[in-house]
Amino acid sequence: MERFVDVEPGVRLWVEDIEPTGSHPGEPLLLVMGANASGLVWPDPLVAQLAEHHRVIRYDHRDTGRSTAFEDDPYGITDLAEDAIAVLDALDVPRAHVVGMSMGGYLVQLMLLDHPDRIATATLFCTGPLPFADPAPTPPLPGPDPALLRLWAEMDDPRDVEGEIAWRLEHWRMLNGSGTLFDPAEFRALEERVIAHAGTHDPVVAHARMATDGMERGAELAAVTVPTLVIEAPEDPAFPPPNSGVLARSLGQGRLVRIPGMGHAINRTVISPLAAAILTQTTRAAAAPA
Template sequence: MVDVAPGVQLWAEEIPGPTPDAEPLLLVMGANASGLAWPDALLDRLAERHRVIRYDHRDTGRSTYAFDDAPYAVRDLAGDALAVLDAFGIERAHVVGMSMGGTLVQLLLLDHPDRLLTATVLCTAALGAYGDPELPGPDPALLRLWGEFTDDRDLEGELAWRVEHWRLLNGTGTPFDAAGFRALEERVVAHSGRADNPAAHAAAGTEGLDRGAELAGVAVPTLVIEAPEDPVNPPPHSGHLARALGAGRLVRVQGMGHALNPTVVEPVAAAVLAHTREYAPL
């Protein structure tokens, strides 16, 4: 458990790498999602080269649920990522962020580049992009479902809601494994010890995120993984972000939506490992 604020702790886990001195890699998950959303198969592949760290954001998983009593902004969660590195004694790491996690990684690139060896972001948008009328917003079906985040549901109803959410996030470019995502959410409920829908990040403040113009100064090698079937941040969001970054490049995972299903784990892992290997410290 990692202390990040008075009375606030985060659950974090290390998956050992091939050697004690393997380069560390921090995984930063998206909004309202436990660190368990990173598939075990992906962790195993990344651990072939790296010491892998994953964690639960505030108000998810086993971490402290305190938003109602002590509200915070999305940008505060970037500081939490640094606190996790500090807790494991890691000075610099490769960092991978998905969705909101990609937003947090962009903030780390701007404010703490000295802590990052490389960065990888996927299924995300550039800082400030949501104010750009030239870029598309999320699928209306998702927006309707998000309006139900905090509705009262029993356990079975909550699991069914989450599976439907994953179905929409997955998109139609790759097969959707309803049983697999239900099993994931059953593990998340068991891990969390609660079945209510974690929705704090949907209410967290978004001030301080309109910093897209600063991305051109980023010098840390950054890989942007494009998910062409992403219903949250569809193309051309990834291309826009890669072009905005001073050291960005784009790789597409064909058919991928806004979910790490078994079909896309291997190409995502291969892209991340190729990136971290190319820019490994001398």
């Protein structure tokens, strides 16, 4: 079921609420996507595997897909974290398993700090720890690959539809890395669907410009008591190792697993191991003694 929810005055988000297909579903599961990406970037086959065990909720961030778009950037990353909680409120979900990718991983960390009672378990991947206020207790973590940074500098260049799709395919090729097969047809189909869903091929760049005030809370992660899984993607060019390992060690209830060959893209090769890791986390929590 698709619907729109008002998360605050003037901000409406597109939400898809997928009923579970299994006979004994667990608590709902909320998917929180990365920067500049609509909820449709979560692949349908992954959503289907998760829906065998959970009611699955995915949504478009502000300035993506069918959600409210802004002329300027009147919000920050902490507002996006609160949007995720507002989606749960709108759907009358008191608590959910939450999965965050890339920037979505940062949002889930903020949710863990500010709304731990709303999260049954968390799964984070293709992301790093929230920044620490100076002085940071660890050496600086590696940032994105320079080639990826050069491509990001072209993100809002004007392009026609075919030019935009070509740029996005090159972006996915870089994000995918060389550890698993990159199939251009797979990601072309994804982007054609994303463009049709949004009704425009204009590049989405708002999240690259938004305020990041309130992120320097890495030191607080040690107090997190919600069971949290961190999945390391060893070929990730945006958050390369050891970002995931540092994140897992920073969390009070963090554990780390690795999906060999995975980069910063959910291609069909990694869908099944990714779903298995997420479901292992959610079912571990359900089986744990009270």
